[in-house]
Amino acid sequence: MDRRLYQGSRNFRFIEKFSQVEKTIYTPESSAEVSVNILGSFDVPPPGILEDTDTLASLINTTVSSILAHFSIEVDPASTSI
Known part of the structure; x- marks a missing residue:
């Protein structure tokens, strides 16, 4: 420099x-x-997570929120529904 x-x-x-x-x-x-x-890291979750709907929903919400954050999109998971 x-x-x-x-x-x-x-x-x-x-x-x-x-x-x-x-x-x-x-x-x-x-x-x-x-x-x-990024897509290469989306392996199928272990059976224990797939069987526990609350844990699976939490994993999905965290993953989607993280991806959207990369694009500066903020979403409140409590106010959204599928």
């Missing part, structure tokens, strides 16, 4: 620290950097 470019900036310390941190780039289904495959 060329310190001269940022020394007058109010964010100089932040930029300096950021440039020192190791970063990882995640790329969907690519061999460049670190590959990400």
Whole structure:
């Protein structure tokens, strides 16, 4: 990093620290950097979870909420129904 470019900036310390941190780039289904495959992790839940409707519903709600959060969509599970 060329310190001269940022020394007058109010964010100089932040930029300096950021440039020192190791970063990882995640790329969907690519061999460049670190590959990400979200759908590959959707295995069938164990029989114990499939048989317990409350636990299964909780797992589904958490999974859907997490996916929607990636797209900045906020949903209140208590106010929604299928």
